[in-house]
Amino acid sequence: MSDFPDRIEELIREISSLPGIGPKSAERISLCILSKNESEVEKFVNIIQKAKENMHLCPVCFNITDKERCNVCTDSKRNHSIICVVEEVRDLFAIEKGKYYDGVFHVLHGRIDPMNHISPENLKMKELVKRVSEEDVKEIIIATNPNFNGDITALYIQRLLKPYDIKITRIATGLPKGTEIDFVDSVTLSMAIKDRKEI
Ligand SMILES: [Zn+2]
Structure with missing residues (x-):
């Protein structure tokens, strides 16, 4: 059991649910994100949101x-x-x-x-x-x-x-x-x- 605060545990859990990312990598990615300053994190979150907002399935092939x-x-x-x-x-x-x-x-x-x-x-x-x-x-x-x-x-x-x-x-x-x-x-x-x- 790790001793991370609950919020960080939650972040690690969320990241490790992504394909190809094991618990150790999830821990490293989480700590890397948390070491960034506020504006860097905001930019990162924005990029994910923008990518998601503009994406939809092609009505022909579903790509x-x-x-x-x-x-x-x-x-x-x-x-x-x-x-x-x-x-x-x-x-x-x-x-x-x-x-x-x-x-x-x-x-x-x-x-x-x-x-x-x-x-x-x-x-x-x-x-x-x-x-x-x-x-x-x-x-x-x-x-x-x-x-x-x-x-x-x-x-x-x-x-x-x-x-x-x-x-x-x-x-x-x-x-x-x-x-x-x-x-x-x-x-x-x-x-x-x-x-x-x-x-
Ligand atoms: Zn298509």
Whole structure:
């Protein structure tokens, strides 16, 4: 047990709830924030608030954006007939980092997870079907995580889109089972997309 005052404990708890930050790092970050002067802290809080205020989901692909539609959807140089389906916005950014994928995206905002009562209705599935039926889509690349929940989500999408005349592929090669896409390096991820298999 640490001897931090309650307020600081609260701050540490809050920061350690962020992804990828363990208790030790949360402690260091909290103490670093507290060592700053008032105006520095205010500036920091303002930046977070401003980022949050101006952000919303792109109505087409559900990426985050501060414009009407996101940078990917408004880019006319990209191939809008290929849609890569990912679980989270962070997966989209992981793929974008590699700069090899030139199609567009669809962010589900989660995965089917029976243990946690997350069903297709809780995800952007209806919206995906709407895009496939209304836009000129030739291929859907399913890039959900290669683990149990990601696989059942992929299977669900495959069945859902079966009635449509499109190619459905799943990224696979090089991705270790049970891994999460946003932790995979961009070379492996680019291979996984390049070597996608039709399902
Ligand atoms: Zn978009």
